[in-house]
Amino acid sequence: MKESLPDLTRLPNDVTPKRYELKLEVDLLKQCYKGRVNIRIHVQKDTDGTIWLHSKNLDISSAHLQLSHFALPIEAQEIIHVPEKSCIGLSFPPQTVKKNLRAWLLMSFDGRLSQNLEGFFCNPYTDEDGNVRIGAATMFAATEARSCFPCFDEPHLKAIFAIEVTVDSDLMVISNMPVMDSEAVASSSDQTRKKRRDIFEWTKEMSTYLVCIVIGKYDFVQTKANKTKIRIYTPFAQREQGRYSLQVAKKCLEFFNSYFGKNYPLPKLDLVALRRLSVGAMENWGLITCRENALIVDPQDASPSTLRRIATLIAHEISHQWFGNLVTMTFWDCLYLNEGFATFMQYLAIDSIYPEFDVFNEFSTETFVPVSFIPGSRPIYLVKLSKELVSILGPRYGCFGEFARY
Numbered sequence: 001m002k003e004s005l006p007d008l009t010r011l012p013n014d015v016t017p018k019r020y021e022l023k024l025e026v027d028l029l030k031q032c033y034k035g036r037v038n039i040r041i042h043v044q045k046d047t048d049g050t051i052w053l054h055s056k057n058l059d060i061s062s063a064h065l066q067l068s069h070f071a072l073p074i075e076a077q078e079i080i081h082v083p084e085k086s087c088i089g090l091s092f093p094p095q096t097v098k099k100n101l102r103a104w105l106l107m108s109f110d111g112r113l114s115q116n117l118e119g120f121f122c123n124p125y126t127d128e129d130g131n132v133r134i135g136a137a138t139m140f141a142a143t144e145a146r147s148c149f150p151c152f153d154e155p156h157l158k159a160i161f162a163i164e165v166t167v168d169s170d171l172m173v174i175s176n177m178p179v180m181d182s183e184a185v186a187s188s189s190d191q192t193r194k195k196r197r198d199i200f201e202w203t204k205e206m207s208t209y210l211v212c213i214v215i216g217k218y219d220f221v222q223t224k225a226n227k228t229k230i231r232i233y234t235p236f237a238q239r240e241q242g243r244y245s246l247q248v249a250k251k252c253l254e255f256f257n258s259y260f261g262k263n264y265p266l267p268k269l270d271l272v273a274l275r276r277l278s279v280g281a282m283e284n285w286g287l288i289t290c291r292e293n294a295l296i297v298d299p300q301d302a303s304p305s306t307l308r309r310i311a312t313l314i315a316h317e318i319s320h321q322w323f324g325n326l327v328t329m330t331f332w333d334c335l336y337l338n339e340g341f342a343t344f345m346q347y348l349a350i351d352s353i354y355p356e357f358d359v360f361n362e363f364s365t366e367t368f369v370p371v372s373f374i375p376g377s378r379p380i381y382l383v384k385l386s387k388e389l390v391s392i393l394g395p396r397y398g399c400f401g402e403f404a405r406y
Contacts, residue, residue: 135216212284283320
């Protein structure tokens with residue numbers, strides 16, 4: 001069997017996803033969940049009947065292929081596990097998976113919440129009474145969506161996501177899009193517990209690594225930028241300390257809408273302060289997750305450097321809503337494009353909004369100059385900016401009198 005496997009460093013390009021219907025029932029007490037995912041697929045070329053996708057540490061209980069709404073689902077003849085590549089192959093009769101087929105992959109699975117800060121992981125929160133409880137959050141970048149649900153986990157394989165999450169009725173669920181509907185449901189494992197299913201609006205086409213779910217109890221402050229609702233979610237006792245970040249997020253969103261000439265495309269933008277996160281912040285589309293110290297601050301007590309740090313981080317993550325989310329690299333070897341554009345735009349935005357921070361001086365000393373000394377990087381030469389280029393960039397952006405040429 002091993003000898004007949006394709007090279008799964010990258011998925012074969014014969015099947016592409018178009019839509020995911022993802023349903024999760026989460027049990028925080030047991031730190032586990034039951035899931036079902038229906039994936040609308042298009043077959044681009046003839047196959048041997050095996051559909052390859054990603055799955056990591058999931059117990060897949062069933063896998064079927066439904067050719068039409070009126071046809072009976074075809075059960076997979078075999079589920080081939082390739083754990084070293086975090087892949088599975090679903091084998092169907094060869095004559096069924098042919099070029100131009102439009103069909104649904106139907107899978108049921110079970111998973112456990114991770115204790116690490118990746119995938120779908122346990123994340124403590126503080127409730128309104130000051131008690132620390134177990135919640136959950138996701139961190140799918142770069143390749144951990146596959147550890148939450150079976151998927152085509154490569155950035156260029158964008159799709160629409162319809163997400164439903166069932167939790168205990170007293171908990172809050174936040175995802176990329178606003179809640180469209182909520183309904184009381186019975187628990188599949190304990191009939192005495194009251195459960196609620198939140199059904200979210202469909203997302204735009206996006207990469208799997210940008211899907212996000214946060215479960216817990218949070219307070220929030222909110223405002224609007226144009227028609228976009230902006231919220232900063234904080235622990236209950238720190239609600240007012242989210243107002244500075246709210247102001248920054250509003251101004252940044254307005255700046256980028258104007259600068260790019262293309263408005264932010266989602267109806268809401270949430271930023272959530274998490275107690276645990278493996279990075280300072282993550283730019284999930286419509287739901288930016290941050291460490292608490294990246295969002296929560298009292299401007300009266302904070303130093304200028306702290307306020308500048310928080311402002312530039314927020315600007316960076318919001319710029320990713322365009323660079324990375326709306327426009328995405330094909331694969332991870334081009335991540336420098338996402339981060340390079342977002343890093344430059346964070347300085348551009350904050351310099352315009354808060355000129356007193358003088359962030360381009362920081363850019364020259366902490367970003368630009370260090371990069372020029374990275375061994376093996378593209379040769380960088382410092383050259384004088386021409387008067388014409390200064391007139392295009394503006395005098396503040398030519399403040400070094402030098403620029404990079406590759």
